[in-house]
Amino acid sequence: MSNVLFIGYKNYSSWSLRPWLALRWAGIPFEEREVRLDQPGYGRQEIADVKAVAPNGTVPALHADGLVIWDSLAIAEWAAEQAGPGVLWPEDPALRAQARAAACEMHAGFGAVRRDLSMNIHRRMQRAPDWPDDTRRQLARIDELWSGLREKHAHLGPWLFGTRSIADAFFTPVATRLRTYAVGASDAATAYRDTLLADPDFLAWEAESVGDSWDASGYSVIDGLYR
Ligand SMILES: N[C@@H](CCC(=O)N[C@@H](CS)C(=O)NCC(=O)O)C(=O)O
Numbered sequence: 284m285s286n287v288l289f290i291g292y293k294n295y296s297s298w299s300l301r302p303w304l305a306l307r308w309a310g311i312p313f314e315e316r317e318v319r320l321d322q323p324g325y326g327r328q329e330i331a332d333v334k335a336v337a338p339n340g341t342v343p344a345l346h347a348d349g350l351v352i353w354d355s356l357a358i359a360e361w362a363a364e365q366a367g368p369g370v371l372w373p374e375d376p377a378l379r380a381q382a383r384a385a386a387c388e389m390h391a392g393f394g395a396v397r398r399d400l401s402m403n404i405h406r407r408m409q410r411a412p413d414w415p416d417d418t419r420r421q422l423a424r425i426d427e428l429w430s431g432l433r434e435k436h437a438h439l440g441p442w443l444f445g446t447r448s449i450a451d452a453f454f455t456p457v458a459t460r461l462r463t464y465a466v467g468a469s470d471a472a473t474a475y476r477d478t479l480l481a482d483p484d485f486l487a488w489e490a491e492s493v494g495d496s497w498d499a500s501g502y503s504v505i506d507g508l509y510r
Contacts, residue, residue: 286313287346288358289336291320293492297402297456299343300488302358304452306345307484309366318342356390359449373444378436382450385428385443389453396421400460404492411465422466425457430471441478455479 288306290299306313320342324330328340337344337353345352345361352358363371372379395417414422432443439445443454458479461468468476479485 284312284348285346286311286348288313288315289318289333289342289344289346290315291318291342293317293488294404295402296320296342297397297459298341298355300402300456300485301355301449301452302343302345302362303488304455304482304484305359305362305371305449307487308447308452309362309370311362311365313345356386356449356453359386359452363449369446371447371449373446373448378444381432382444382448385432385450386448386453388428389450389457393421393425393457396425396457396460400464400466402456402459403463404459404489406463408463408465411467425454426468426472429454429475430469433471433475441475443475447482451479451482455482455485 286306288299288303290296290303293299303315316336318330318332318336320330320333322330322332324333324340328334330340333342334340336342336346336351338351339353341353343355343358345358347361352361359371368374373382395415399412399414399418429443436443436445440447442448443450458476460466461476462480
């Protein structure tokens with residue numbers, strides 16, 4: 284079987300990181316190919332190199348033996364089906380339904396957080412900026428979601444639902460954002476953030492993201508480009 288995952292720059296492309304983790308956690312072999320997003324058409328889903336591999340003009344896109352899957356959550360769900368029960372979603376149906384709700388909340392929401400705290404894995408701010416109200420509210424919701432679920436599932440393991448799931452893959456880019464922008468969080472949310480950031484597959488992605496485009500001052504020339 285030949286699986287090719289098309290992704291954006293590893294330092295910035297939060298949507299690419301999510302299914303990349305899901306594929307790795309499921310042990311599914313794949314080749315990755317980076318597509319340059321700092322090209323004409325960005326933001327309008329009209330980059331020719333992206334449209335050549337994804338009909339909607341965005342990455343990630345997985346080509347699995349000729350089957351094209353052009354959305355991060357759909358790729359993660361495909362990986363879960365390939366892997367079989369209990370690998371990428373909790374075994375327990377009630378936990379599984381809630382894990383799906385958490386992943387979907389991330390996939391469909393948190394627009395202000397994506398706007399104001401764009402992923403930049405290697406950047407560190409000394410103190411958090413003064414966020415607008417909608418961003419504050421969404422950061423508080425993330426804290427509430429994480430700490431509530433962690434308290435409930437602590438006896439099952441360190442992940443959001445005890446065992447590692449697609450919900451964790453979907454929140455890993457958020458963990459990098461909290462670190463980058465020095466966002467204060469509750470003890471439970473901070474501990475969960477650190478669990479995500481210590482995952483060996485995330486660390487492999489992070490290590491490979493160093494070589495992205497930086498200007499002389501050490502900041503990305505395309506900082507803020509990806510949400
Ligand atoms: N809903 C899509 C969003 C993917 C997305 O927005 N990808 C960005 C990069 S992180 C992109 O390809 N943008 C290209 C553009 O806007 O032109 C998914 O979850 O896969």
